[in-house]
Amino acid sequence: MDVKALDKALQEIIKARMDLAKVDYNNPKYDDLEESLHDLEDAFQDKFGDELESALQEVHDEYCPDSDVLHPVAYIAKKYNISDKNEYSVTNSEGVFVEMDDYPGKDTKLVILPSPVRIVLNIGSEKQQIVWKAP
Numbered sequence: 268m269d270v271k272a273l274d275k276a277l278q279e280i281i282k283a284r285m286d287l288a289k290v291d292y293n294n295p296k297y298d299d300l301e302e303s304l305h306d307l308e309d310a311f312q313d314k315f316g317d318e319l320e321s322a323l324q325e326v327h328d329e330y331c332p333d334s335d336v337l338h339p340v341a342y343i344a345k346k347y348n349i350s351d352k353n354e355y356s357v358t359n360s361e362g363v364f365v366e367m368d369d370y371p372g373k374d375t376k377l378v379i380l381p382s383p384v385r386i387v388l389n390i391g392s393e394k395q396q397i398v399w400k401a402p
Contacts, residue, residue: 268318270384270401276315277381280307280340281347281355288346308340315339319379326377326386326398331365342379342386355380359389 283304290297319339344361362376373391384401
């Protein structure tokens with residue numbers, strides 16, 4: 268797995284999502300931005316999908332075996348916070364819902380973050396746990 272290329276591609280998708288979120292749906296640029304985002308997501312899936320799905324399968328097998336593994340693009344958050352040092356974080360509301368017996372009554376979600384590439388488990392509104400890091 269080319270982790271640098273994966274990280275770069277992930278950051279490009281995040282930037283495109285954030286740019287799209289800033290544009291009103293009625294803006295003439297919206298369709299072009301949306302199409303560009305979908306092209307980035309398709310290329311990401313083609314290039315890194317199999318390897319990331321394997322990583323996600325490992326995470327699911329260990330933490331949430333009752334939940335289906337989705338395409339890796341689904342685990343990319345809608346909104347990221349980016350520090351001046353290019354460190355990415357998300358709120359606990361981001362991610363794909365997964366069923367976990369270890370945390371009854373809590374919303375549990377998986378999300379992919381870049382810089383470094385990792386999968387984070389959001390547990391309720393108070394805890395985040397890194398469950399996988401790119402090699």
